[in-house]
Amino acid sequence: LEVRNNMLHCSASMSLLLAASTVNAVRLGGAPTMRRAVMPQMVATSPQVQPDAISAEAPLHVLIAGAGVGGLALANQLELSNSHVTYTVLERTNEFRKFGGPIQLASNAMESLKNLDAELYSEIEARATWTGNRTNGIKDGIRNEWYAKFDLESPAKSRGMPYTCVVERPELQEIMMRRTSKHIRTASGVESYRDNADGSITAVLDGGAEVHGDVLIGADGIWSNVRASMTDTPSRGDESGVSYSGYTVFAGELNYGGGDPECGYKVYIGPGQYFVITDIGRGRYQWYAFLARPADSEASEEKPEGMGPYLRNLFEGWSPEIHDIVGVTKESEIEQRDLYD
Numbered sequence: 305l306e307v308r309n310n311m312l313h314c315s316a317s318m319s320l321l322l323a324a325s326t327v328n329a330v331r332l333g334g335a336p337t338m339r340r341a342v343m344p345q346m347v348a349t350s351p352q353v354q355p356d357a358i359s360a361e362a363p364l365h366v367l368i369a370g371a372g373v374g375g376l377a378l379a380n381q382l383e384l385s386n387s388h389v390t391y392t393v394l395e396r397t398n399e400f401r402k403f404g405g406p407i408q409l410a411s412n413a414m415e416s417l418k419n420l421d422a423e424l425y426s427e428i429e430a431r432a433t434w435t436g437n438r439t440n441g442i443k444d445g446i447r448n449e450w451y452a453k454f455d456l457e458s459p460a461k462s463r464g465m466p467y468t469c470v471v472e473r474p475e476l477q478e479i480m481m482r483r484t485s486k487h488i489r490t491a492s493g494v495e496s497y498r499d500n501a502d503g504s505i506t507a508v509l510d511g512g513a514e515v516h517g518d519v520l521i522g523a524d525g526i527w528s529n530v531r532a533s534m535t536d537t538p539s540r541g542d543e544s545g546v547s548y549s550g551y552t553v554f555a556g557e558l559n560y561g562g563g564d565p566e567c568g569y570k571v572y573i574g575p576g577q578y579f580v581i582t583d584i585g586r587g588r589y590q591w592y593a594f595l596a597r598p599a600d601s602e603a604s605e606e607k608p609e610g611m612g613p614y615l616r617n618l619f620e621g622w623s624p625e626i627h628d629i630v631g632v633t634k635e636s637e638i639e640q641r642d643l644y645d
């Protein structure tokens with residue numbers, strides 16, 4: 305979490321935390337005309353300044369850059385907060401094409417969503433495939449024996465928290481947009497922002513248009529322009545703060561009947577590479593093959609027979625479960641991407 309003036313840059317998990325707390329934002333700056341505004345957690349950063357209340361006459365307007373899971377979690381909380389807070393979500397993409405793939409929602413994420421809103425939570429719960437009450441853990445990729453099983457069940461149970469589950473990202477997105485879509489502006493990428501003398505903030509969009517607000521939340525993902533603007537660094541490259549993880553990943557998603565119903569996810573580890581198989585529900589499975597490679601290795605490593613045979617060759621001698629699932633995955637069901645932190 306980084307705070308500078310009236311700017312907040314946060315990760316998805318931070319947004320869930322912010323969203324899960326009661327939003328009761330205050331203005332800082334003493335004079336009632338000052339528009340410098342913060343979330344409650346930030347009050348402690350300026351103890352010398354007296355907050356003044358937000359009212360129906362002078363609502364707080366929050367700009368949220370990015371309609372990913374973080375931005376949408378906060379938008380939902382603002383929508384449900386019943387406070388004098390208005391908001392606009394500025395999303396770069398032109399159209400809300402459903403972004404694919406499952407996302408694992410850990411117990412604490414589910415608990416945050418539950419605290420955010422019972423109805424929203426029950427909509428997500430209805431789409432969930434529970435994995436946190438099943439066997440999950442790490443296996444030796446070659447000997448095919450368990451190194452460690454993760455007990456996700458008893459910590460959740462003892463705290464009365466939901467189990468870890470998996471949800472399809474498009475379904476999560478659709479649920480999180482149900483109450484907020486009227487406040488989402490697409491084709492509105494935030495290029496930078498400007499602090500104004502009266503304490504308000506101006507988001508400058510790609511193409512030069514401007515949007516004014518009291519607070520700007522940077523939920524614009526790993527290549528954040530808001531972060532770049534706040535820290536005066538580029539959004540990509542060596543000085544951006546984003547670094548290559550050292551791994552490229554191949555992800556496959558398919559209908560699969562050969563999985564172990566007792567198992568949520570398995571991670572097969574070995575030298576320089578590892579492989580994950582996850583039950584994502586309704587008869588579908590996802591697998592990931594992580595390979596230690598330099599960045600942008602995709603173009604330089606030829607795969608004349610396709611990605612499936614290429615991976616089976618690299619994982620020769622590893623668990624037959626890996627070969628079985630990769631063997632029945634179509635080329636069109638596999639995607640490769642480099643991973644950045």
Ligand SMILES: Cc1cc2nc3c(=O)[nH]c(=O)nc-3n(C[C@H](O)[C@H](O)[C@H](O)COP(=O)(O)OP(=O)(O)OC[C@H]3O[C@@H](n4cnc5c(N)ncnc54)[C@H](O)[C@@H]3O)c2cc1C
Nearest residue numbers: 316370371372373374394395396407408493494524525529
């Ligand atoms: C392969 C893979 C698997 C993963 N699996 C899991 C998992 O199982 N469980 C889990 O918890 N996490 C998982 N993660 C991590 C998770 O996807 C991220 O932590 C999460 O998506 C971050 O959410 P976010 O809202 O901060 O950013 P994002 O989801 O990246 O959303 C950012 C949004 O901002 C928009 N945007 C970008 N730039 C701008 C701009 N300048 N102006 C306006 N809008 C902009 C984007 O279009 C996007 O809609 C995985 C990540 C990867 C890569």
